[in-house]
Amino acid sequence: MPTTNAYTYTRVLMGSPIFLKLFVDNPPLVEEVYARIGELEDQLTVNRAHSEVMDINHAAGKHPVSVSPALFQLIKRATEVSLLAGSCFNLTIGPLVKRWKIGFQGHTVPPQEAIDALLPLTDPHQLVLDASNHSVFLPHAGMEIDLGAIAKGYIADVIKNLLYQRGVYHAIINLGGNVQTLGRPQNGPNQQWAVGLQKPFGDNGELIGIIHVVNKSVVTSGIYERYFVADDKLYHHILHPRTGYPLDNELFSVTIISDASIDGDIYTTLLYGMGVEKGREYLQAYPHIEAIFVTRDNKVIFSSDKQFTFTLLDNSYQLAG
Ligand code: FAD
Ligand code: MG
Numbered sequence: 377m378p379t380t381n382a383y384t385y386t387r388v389l390m391g392s393p394i395f396l397k398l399f400v401d402n403p404p405l406v407e408e409v410y411a412r413i414g415e416l417e418d419q420l421t422v423n424r425a426h427s428e429v430m431d432i433n434h435a436a437g438k439h440p441v442s443v444s445p446a447l448f449q450l451i452k453r454a455t456e457v458s459l460l461a462g463s464c465f466n467l468t469i470g471p472l473v474k475r476w477k478i479g480f481q482g483h484t485v486p487p488q489e490a491i492d493a494l495l496p497l498t499d500p501h502q503l504v505l506d507a508s509n510h511s512v513f514l515p516h517a518g519m520e521i522d523l524g525a526i527a528k529g530y531i532a533d534v535i536k537n538l539l540y541q542r543g544v545y546h547a548i549i550n551l552g553g554n555v556q557t558l559g560r561p562q563n564g565p566n567q568q569w570a571v572g573l574q575k576p577f578g579d580n581g582e583l584i585g586i587i588h589v590v591n592k593s594v595v596t597s598g599i600y601e602r603y604f605v606a607d608d609k610l611y612h613h614i615l616h617p618r619t620g621y622p623l624d625n626e627l628f629s630v631t632i633i634s635d636a637s638i639d640g641d642i643y644t645t646l647l648y649g650m651g652v653e654k655g656r657e658y659l660q661a662y663p664h665i666e667a668i669f670v671t672r673d674n675k676v677i678f679s680s681d682k683q684f685t686f687t688l689l690d691n692s693y694q695l696a697g
Contacts, residue, residue: 380562385410390417390528391479392552399546399562408542409535413551416534419447420527422470422520423480429521433470437517440506448510454526457642458500458617464649465642466617468500470520478613478622479602485611491620494518498617525614529595529641532556536637553601555594556637568685575690576600576628576670584676585688587668589633592683595640597648598629598670614648625651631668633684639665652677 380399387394387410396409419428432441443451454467471494477483486494497518504513514521523530528551536556539547546559548569557569568588575582577600587594599612599622616623630648632640643665647655652669659665659679667679668686675696676688688695 382561382563389413390421390552391423392528393550394552395548395550397548397561398544400544402542402544405539405542405544409538409549412535412538413531416527416531419444420450420523420531422474422522422524429523432512432514433520436514436519440504440511440513442509442511445510448505448507448512450523450526450530451512451521452505452507453638453642454523455500455503455505457526457646460646463646464614464617464623465525465646466498466500467521467523467526468498468503468514468519469615469617470522471497471518472615472620473522473524473613474520476611476613476615478604478611483604483611485606495618495620498620525597525645526638526641528552528554529593529637529639532593532637553596553598554637554641557589557592557594560590573631573668573670573676573686574598574600574629575693582690584670584690584693585686587631587633588685588687589683591635593634593637593640594631594684595634595637595644596629596631597641597644600628614645616649623649625649626671626673627651628670628672630655631670633666633668634664643667655679 383398383401385396385406421427422429428443428447435441457465458467475486475494502515532551532554535549536558539558546562548557555571560567561569568590571587571594572583573585573587575584603610603612612622614623630644632643634640647667656679666683669677674693676693677696
């Protein structure tokens with residue numbers, strides 16, 4: 377079997393280490409990849425005063441803002457998912473995310489009155505999209521779009537396409553938990569990508585097991601990456617759109633295996649909100665999207681496993697059907 381050298385890179389963007397592995401020595405391409413991610417961060421971030429998304433947020437209650445076609449499509453997709461019946465995905469969750477600051481300096485448990493006052497500003501039905509001029513309008517001052525639950529997946533797919541355009545068909549990119557793989561690895565014994573399933577609250581790099589895939593996206597959302605503890609209670613960063621508090625259920629994490637990473641990012645958040653039973657039922661209609669649920673009672677549950685194989689490393693976890 378031919379073995380090729382691997383070239384690996386890590387840079388911090390979007391508050392996350394962004395890992396890239398190629399099997400060609402192509403420094404200009406590496407620069408192009410990180411520059412493209414930087415451009416997309418500049419466009420999509422809500423953690424700085426200015427970005428295309430912040431232009432929409434600053435105009436809340438004032439006027440619609442025309443955005444680039446790609447951003448309009450991303451917002452349209454995020455809106456559709458937010459408007460699904462019972463959805464826990466909500467792209468207009470921004471005011472609550474900003475108030476809690478989970479994962480950022482200054483996190484606090486807001487008083488109930490503050491949450492009650494912000495909830496009406498997080499109704500995705502109020503968002504006004506106009507396809508004729510790609511405009512987005514938040515009709516009330518204080519409303520804010522937050523694409524944190526979808527943007528990394530979108531970016532991972534953009535980078536996959538960029539690499540294809542440059543003739544690269546074997547690579548892996550990890551945007552802080554959003555992994556996108558191209559083809560097969562060109563070195564190592566088994567010709568599959570090995571993506572670690574993190575042990576919740578374990579040391580960095582401690583794994584429950586390994587997910588083996590070829591040419592798939594593997595995205596994980598969990599409660600153990602961004603959280604804080606106050607009065608012995610853990611507050612994590614996936615908020616329930618109807619209570620305004622972190623979603624409370626039986627799950628530590630959800631991992632999605634799919635072709636498009638944007639689907640992975642959407643479904644991790646959506647299925648986290650559904651929990652195991654509803655989530656598995658829901659996925660029956662989407663055979664190309666598979667989930668791995670990790671529960672608080674140490675079970676690892678697959679919705680199905682046609683697109684990956686799994687090696688369990690930690691025997692305190694049980695594979696459960
Ligand atoms: P997911 O589960 O996919 O998403 C959770 C995130 O989505 C939350 O952090 C919140 O932002 C939002 N959210 C919470 N509840 C819901 C809900 N019910 N529905 C929809 N969305 C919800 N981190 C930094 O520390 N510093 C930075 O400067 C920074 N800049 C960023 C810039 C960009 C463009 C992006 C995409 C991310 C950035 N981040 C930054 C990380 C960001 O704050 C989130 O932590 C990250 O996007 C969460 O992704 P995830 O896949 O881990 O979680
Ligand atoms: Mg997500």
